[in-house]
Amino acid sequence: MGLLVLASSVVADVKYTVVAFTKNPANRVAVQVKGNTHYLQTTKDLPYIWTATVRGVSSSNSYRYVEFDRKNKMVDREKDKRYPKGSFKTATPNDFFGRNETFIAVPKLEQIYKDVRPKPSKVFDNRQVATIHFNVDPAEFDHMMQNPRDREIKIKANLTFVNADLIHSSDNVRLSISGNSSRKRQKVSLKVKFPKTLPKGDPFFDRPILKLRAGAADPTVMREMLYVDVLNAVGIHASETSWVRAYVNGKPQGFFLMMEDIEEPFVMNTIHRGTVTNVTELGSLYQMGKAEAPMIYQGPNAKDYKSNVYETKVAGPGDKDMVKWIAFMKDLQDFKSSDRDAVAFWSKRLELDSFLRAMAVDYLAGAWDSFWARGHNYFMYLHPQTNLWQFLPSDFDHSFNDDKRPNPDLPYREWTPKQGSQGFTGRPLVTKLIIENKAINKMFETIVLRITDRVFNREALYPLIDAHTKRIANEVDWDVKIDRSHLPGSPFKRSMKHFYVDIGEDTPKYSGGQVLGIKPYVKWRANYVRANVGK
Ligand SMILES: *[C@@H]1O[C@H](CO)[C@@H](O)[C@H](O)[C@H]1NC(C)=O
Ligand SMILES: *[C@@H]1O[C@H](CO)[C@@H](O)[C@H](O)[C@H]1NC(C)=O
Ligand SMILES: *[C@@H]1O[C@H](CO)[C@@H](O)[C@H](O)[C@H]1NC(C)=O
Ligand SMILES: CC(=O)N[C@H]1CO[C@H](CO)[C@@H](O)[C@@H]1O
Secondary structure, eight states, rough: OHHHHHHHHHHHHEEEEEEEEOOTTEEEEEEEETEEEEOOBSSSTTTTTEEEEEEEETTTTTTTEEEOOOTTTEEEEEEEEOTTTTSSSSSEEETTTTBBOOOOOOOOOOOOOOOOOOOTTOOOOOOOOEEEEEEEHHHHHEEEEEETOOOTOOOEEEEEEEEEEEEEEEEOOOOOOOOSSGGGBBOOOEEEEESSSSSSSOOOOOOEEEEEEEOOOOTTEEEEEEEHHHHHTTTTOOEEEEEEEEEEETEEEEEEEEESSSSSSHHHIEEEETTSGGGOOOOOOOEEESSSSOOOOOOGGGSOOOTTTTTEEEEEHHHHHHHHHHHHHHHHHHTTTTTTHHHHHHTTBOOOOHHHHHHHHHHHOHHHHHOHHSSSEEEEEOTTTOOOEEEEEESSSTTTTTTGGGGGGGGGGSSSTTTTTOOOOOHHIIIIIIIIIIIHHHHHHHHHHHHHHHHHHHHHHHHHHHHHHHHHHHHHHHHHHSTTSOOOOBBOOOOHHHHHHHHHHSSSSOSSSSSHHHHHHHHHHHHHHHHHTTT
């Protein structure tokens, strides 16, 4: 046996590939393996991707990357060795300099409702951190970054996306700043739109409109990822999510959460699973989130509604001037919560069960900037085949005890703000169905308890939170050290202390009031729900 291993390792060659942004453009990267140092090569087009095939080594040899200056003096050396553990044979994955764990295993949550995820895309994989590099005109980019509130600024960029298995370049993507309140901060979110998105033949693995979410309001940068993990486990359509470190013209831009934006390609590929490729076959899609969007009927005409509340993204067949959406709100207005046929009534209009699951997660995760509490951050899609509305949640950074809210002991009935409280106009889809109708309330409580028993609890979520923590800690550490002092907006004052405090600890004691961090929040909310819901 030993002889065999020896024989195979003697004849093997290994190709090493690492992404490295050297301290100086004249510097070179090398790999140290079996006591020897071998220089890696790069190309003019992709000067940060380094490769070399080394003879006479095997995948069982540990290795490490180093950086030399032009006088062959070593100026950097990876702190940690890389122990491949037989995970590749003749070529390393695309490694990243200074990060020895190219993959970190992430536990899977139990799939407790039907999995509605699309076919996995090569781009989204939360076991790894991808690198995105943008080549831009420096003056154009600077102009955009200095004017984050100007929504008209969109620049061209040439992009290269590198993850462990893939190197993909696209020229002439459209780059802009995205978000609303986050535009006030030094670290802004970005939007990337690939050219020729529609119809088929899209250049980025069917995910052509992406956001790089800065997480400027979330010191853990993890809340949205966790929220999507939970949505996936309970069978709600959600944007795919991946970690990325971004560079612009060779300089660090920051650590982001890359998410697909909810636009036509999302509906085609995620909801219709690629069976629809022509926009004309889509149903109606409405976006809500810029102002409180309570789904309250105010009249039969589009002009009866403020223009920024319900935004038509796609007008499906037979829909114009919001007629289909207004009809839904009218039905909601006419519905009496004492109706004994409520389930049948709503099952003809709404994907009722998935709406209830989305609301269960909204309440459990305490998403205080989402539909239930604020009327924000959701879409409604009228599926053209079933003719049912689908509730699609989006934007989850204000969740999991963000800003120390809500109190874990808050009953779900109080998650709807009271009439008359600051600007609140009501939430009939929640109050009439979930709170007041007996049959639907029973369905909702059953769902909340099922999710709490199997997914939203300490046992299931702590290992996942720990894996994400391990995965991103050194990326966050890199991010918080980036100098953003030349940018407008409120300073990005962060440290690793904020990161760990906001993730929080497994506190043994708690007796009402506020908790600090994602972990204790999950634990105490699950305990609260188990002790109080359905009793
Ligand atoms: C990365 O480095 C750490 C610390 O030296 C080590 O424990 C770990 O096994 C290394 N991981 C890999 C994949 O080599
Ligand atoms: C992007 O690539 C095109 C070639 O496809 C080139 O003409 C252009 O100069 C590049 N832009 C930048 C900013 O590098
Ligand atoms: C999309 O469908 C419309 C209506 O059927 C048709 O006119 C159009 O050519 C189609 N577009 C593509 C790109 O197939
Ligand atoms: C910073 C920023 O652009 N905020 C805007 C968010 O959206 C509201 C409503 O459209 C605007 O009033 C804010 O100026």
